[in-house]
Amino acid sequence: MVQVMNHQSSVAITELHRRYSKKLLGFFIKMLQQDEQLAQDYVQELFLRILEKNHLFNPEKKFYTWVFTIAANMCKNSYRRTPMASIDRFESEQLHPVAYGENLAEKARFHALLRTSLDQLEEVHKTTFVLRYMEQFSLNEIAEITGASLGTVKSRLFYATRKMTEQLKAYDPHNETTLFKLM
């Protein structure tokens, strides 16, 4: 597809956009503190870069991992320019005790806390966590995208998960909800 793009740019890039844009939009939303408008702009910017620098793609590698490498680097640059989410937002998501029967509401609250605690992670840990548990990449693919070794990827995932659960526990210290007992 990328080789075809060298000769028929408009048609090929439109097809690539159709196949990968939604996945990339989801990735950017998770990485950019759920700012949907910014994520849409990043998707446009990413495909412009693909159009201009398609000659840099190595045909022996997967196009999917190459695209996400570009996306991860764009997010890394964004982190350098803007700080992480403020504490105020995190406190607004504080969990209130919910009865066991209201499972859906508990889940919704849990998801909200998850999203907020994800924003508190460092950029490298957040990228690794999102790529593994949200975008479903394999460990080897994550290593290729982030440029890290397999052992480093495992380490980052292990500590990212631990830190997120610590923040989740901080908002229910007395374990008054059945939050931790979701099956």
Next chain:
Amino acid sequence: MDKYLNSDDERLFDLLESKDADQLTTEERQFVQQQMGLDEYTLQRNTIRESAVAFGEIPEPVPFSVPTSHSGSFFGKSVPLWQALTAVAATVLLFLVLWPDNIPGKTPTILRSQQLSHTDTVILTQTRVDTIIRYIREQRETDKENTLAIQPAQIRMLEGNTAVVLPEISNEIISQRGRSLNDDTAAQEILRTIYRADAR
């Protein structure tokens, strides 16, 4: 924080990636209980599982519009008009400055050949003329003198009195013979005369 995991942490990581708390074997359950506790294990497992759906439905992306400048641009890049005109003007100016006639110190081909041929001719002519004239004149004068000296004698001999009858012995003496004395009768006669005189 990014150090490699030790063996226990790596085992915990593998269990968290693959099994819920109620799927652990007895030995694995004991191991987890020792490392972090089952409640912590459950929470981490729920965090991993629920993360996949924590963001709900992803909205539709905005359609991608290919920039118009990309389709007709020069080598894939667009250049402002004023930059293009400036580049053309600079190229023309450079061409005019570097035109061959305007290069200082460089002369046309025809003038150079005239200067070379004129210089060469002057030098060679002067040298050759001086040498040759002197030599020839001396020689000619010398030959002329010899010619003059010889000619009068030859002319006198030729212009001499041819009516006088010379004696026979004179003719015999003048006439050319062979080298051998036997062939020279005049010389033999002279010798006989001398012998007769001595014999008396």
